[in-house]
Amino acid sequence: MGAETDPVKAQLLELRASIDNIDAALVHMLAERFRCTKAVGQLKAVHNLPPADPERERQQIARLRRLAKDAQLDPDFAEKFLNFIIHEVIRHHEAIAEKHNGVPTGGEAQA
Ligand SMILES: C=C(O[C@@H]1C=C(C(=O)O)C=C[C@H]1O)C(=O)O
Secondary structure (H helix, E strand, C coil), X not given: CCCCCCHHHHXXXXXXXXXXXXXXXXXXXXXXXXXXXXXXXXHHHHCXXXXXXXXHHHHHHHHHHHHHHXXXXXXXHHHHHHHHHHHHHHHHHHHHHHHHHCCCCCCCXXX
């Protein structure tokens, strides 16, 4: 049965079209965020600043939890999601610093 004749299928297709648009927006927003954070990584490497900034992260997590609560999104999920992204950003910053200064900035022990 086609979507024209099956209202359930039509509703599912409509909702999935919105989900696809939202996923595309998420990818574009994440790409833009990583473009900015990579620039922050370059700045930190040039000025010998540490890859991670735990105080800034604390502020971001507190803010995101508040925003999530107001938006009826699970704040624990929002925190996990942000931590997942930040973890990847710090990995980029460590790689940028190592490339720039030739100095590993953490993680693995060196032989
Ligand atoms: C991007 C930065 O570097 C790290 C990554 C962060 C992030 O992804 O938001 C926040 C703090 C830092 O640990 C920064 O210092 O602003």
